[in-house]
Amino acid sequence: MNAREVNFDGLVGPTHNYAGLSRGNVASTSHRGAVSNPRAAALQGLAKMKFLADLGLPQAVLPPHPRPAVGFLRELGFGGADAEVLAAAARRAPRLLAAAASASSMWAANAATVTPSGDAADGRVHFTPANLAAKLHRSLEPLQTARILRALFPDPARFVIHAPVPGGQAMGDEGAANHTRLAPSHGAPGVHLFVHGHAALARATGGPRKFPSRQAREASEAVARAHALDAGAVLHARLNPAAIDAGVFHHDVIAVGNGHVLLHHEQAYADTRAVVTELRRRFARRHPHAELAVIPVPARRVTLRDAVRSYLFNSQLVTTAPGRMALIAPADCRAVPAVRDFARELVESGGTPIQEVHYLDLRQSMRNGGGPACLRLRVVLTDAELAAVPAGVRLTGETHARLAAWVRRHYRDRLAPRDLADPQLLAESQRALDELTRLLGLGSIYPFQQG
Ligand code: SUG
Secondary structure (H helix, E strand, O other), X not given: OOEEEEEEEEOOOOOOOOOOOOOOOHHHHXXXXXXXXXXXXXXXXXXXXXXXXXXXXXXXXXXXXXXXXXXXXXXXXXOOOHHHHHHHHHHHOHHHHHHHHOOHHHOHHHOEEEEOHHHXXXXXXXXXXXXXXXXXXXXXXXXXXXXXXXXHOOOOOOEEEOOOOOOHHHHOOOHHHHEEEEOOOOOOOOEEEEEXXXXXXXXXXXXXXXXOOOOEHHHHHHHHXXXXXXXXXXXXXXXXXXXXXXXXXXXXXXXXEEOOEEEEEOOXXXXXXXXXXXXXXXXXXXXXXXXXXXXXXXXXOOOHHHHHHHOHHHOEEEXXXXXXXXXXXXXXXXXXXXXXXXXXXXXXXXXXOEEEEEEEOOHXXXXXXXXXXXXXXXXXXXXXXXXXXOHHHEOOXXXXXXXXXXXXXXXXXXXXXXXXXXXXXXXXXXXXXXXXXXXXXXXXXXXXXXX
């Protein structure tokens, strides 16, 4: 199959703020109450998209979700006009207002799990929106995510959008952040590594003590089944509970894979050696003539703590030419000497396909625990499938310029927690998103556009 990986990046929404909503995500809780800059956040995200597009990689955007989610607050008993709902929630339940206002849909790696048509028995591209049941503010995303996916991937002969995994928090599913596909090239049959933190139906033993696990093994299994993947090409691995306790709330905080390469921390999994052995076995069965390049990062070089504060493993690993890959890392990696040195040596050694490291400033998103890889959803598409996606969401030099101008026109450069109740913020956000759907050529994708 001739296919390419397209990165769909979540466009940062106008309410980007620091509410400390994600226990277990160290950056989120430690920046609670800080003043954010939504305009800078959105421009940093767009600059990353442009950087990847300039490397010659297909790049597209996912529009943000409408926030504050007034409908959610109404469901919780706040009534009256929108301004009254916001004011009452701010007074009586400010944490619910914060959850309703989060711009968390920007972290598109949590939007859905995606598998390419070449891997599915029915020859279609499969999407399962993540239920994100582990965090209240994120549990508001799946419905809107499904609406957006249906608008972007409309042809049912080519694309299937499944329902999110049911079952609530016990069956938590966080999407592509806990799924890594490995293959000799993007178009070749893949081996799928699904990573979970707990089992919904087993008695919890030896789990994390400090922080919650977000992904259930049974949820990953449900996604693999729904996507019609060959069971022999699927491996389920358990995240190391000690890593979760160190702030590794998703697999993509402690490992990154691309093509035939897996870069992982030595302490990523509950039993790292067994995971690597099994992965090699499944890969070799599928591709007897190709080699899986596993690059372990020893704890004596990079501690779990340094991995979490630098977000090294949340780099994007991209193929820039046959056999050549680049690591798109957060600039924060340069501030941690052990990580900076490791990345330099990795490239200089020449022993792996990773031949370049680029550091990008994503500070606004990083303060909420979102690095380069969190901000994008990878979708492997054939040329015909890509042609079925509305052209307006593709990032070109021209769309980048138009989107950057749109951000400058609509976004604030300062947002403090008390601003979330400002009815003007809601009005501004709706105006911005309404204009965005026209800019991207998408028609109505938001409930507020329906009435
Ligand atoms: O779910 N942060 C997100 C970060 C998601 C990162 N994604 C991946 N690793 N793929 C989360 O914890 C913080 C919002 C706040 O605190 O205001 C937040 O939701």
